[in-house]
Amino acid sequence: MTSDQERKLLSPEEKTLVDLIAVHYTPIPLTAAQRVAFDQALTERIARRTRVFFLRPAAAVVATACAALLFWFAAPYQWPFLLDGGEQPGTGKVAREDMLPSAGEATLLTYAYDSPEFYGDEDNGDEESFLPDEYEALAVAFAIPGA
Amino acid sequence: MAVGVGVLETDVAAAAREERFSAFVISHRERARRLAWRLIGGDETAAEDVTQEAFVKAYQALGRFREEASLATWFYRILVRQAHNYRRWRAVRELWSGVWEGDPPDPSSEGGSDPGLRRRIARALDRLSRRQREAFLLVHLEGFTVQECAELLGKPTGTVKSHLHRALSTLRQELADLHELTGGVSS
Secondary structure (H helix, E strand, O other): OOOHHHHOOOOHHHHHHHHHHHHHOOOOOOOHHHHHHHHHHHHHHHHHHHHHHHHHHHHHHHHHHHHHHHHHHHOOOOHHHHHOOOOOOOOOHHHHHHHOOOHHHHHHHHHHHHOHHHHOOOOOOOHHHHOOHHHHHHHHHOOOOOO | OHHHHHHHHHHHHHHHHHHHHHHHHHHHHHHHHHHHHHHHOOOHHHHHHHHHHHHHHHHHOHHHOOOHHHHHHHHHHHHHHHHHHHHHHHHHHHHHHOOOOOOOOOHHHOOOOOHHHHHHHHHHHHOOOHHHHHHHHHHHHOOOOHHHHHHHHOOOHHHHHHHHHHHHHHHHHHOOOHHHHHOOOOO
């Protein structure tokens, strides 16, 4: 019902109207059994909500881990090249720069190409001189000509 | 045995929390359910659902409020909002299901008083704006002061008074013939 402070401000007609609504527009009070059922339902609802509350971080961790694994297995070789602009291995800008010789390496290469040892001696062109030692031993054992 | 002491303290705190919440439910259960029933428009099941949902939120927020008065204010604010959300979703559902008739749910099957009169009151309240209806029910039917109502609704007291004045004017017009329905009760 209206608090005394507010009720004083109402006209007699308004007081009657308010009282009428208050009396006729109200639910039936809960019985003792209904109160128990209400409390029980409330307890269950709180327990359910609490379980969900505690499960939420665990579910988030599991979902993140699954997503990371999926991503890892789905595209393990794609990451550097995705970052590089999506080109195939060895064709990206970074990869090409890696393949170029440094200044020191260029000097060594020049020296190697100019060196006579690079082109070999008189045995140069003899395929068997490039054979492994085991093969050469076998060739000697079986007296293969030219070994 | 620091762990044991910790567990004991936690158990004591949990028990105190449960006890406090239980006392809160007992002291506000009936009033909250009645307010929800009136805000929703006489739907017993929905009122219970809205009330319980508000109690669940109060349980979760119990640690934030030391005084019961501030918890109660917060709780009724949540309850009013829950009831409003329910009304809104009900309107959407009815619109989609094609059964919208512009009337609130029929509360004639519930309650102990005259079903026809209750239905008339429900329709009259449904014609008020949301804020007018909430202010009228909180102040004139549930006994909240204008100040408390203003805190609940998050509006200035002047605005609440204006809502109350307009609500009363509309209800007097809508229910002008109650004198005949009630057989002279309203005279």
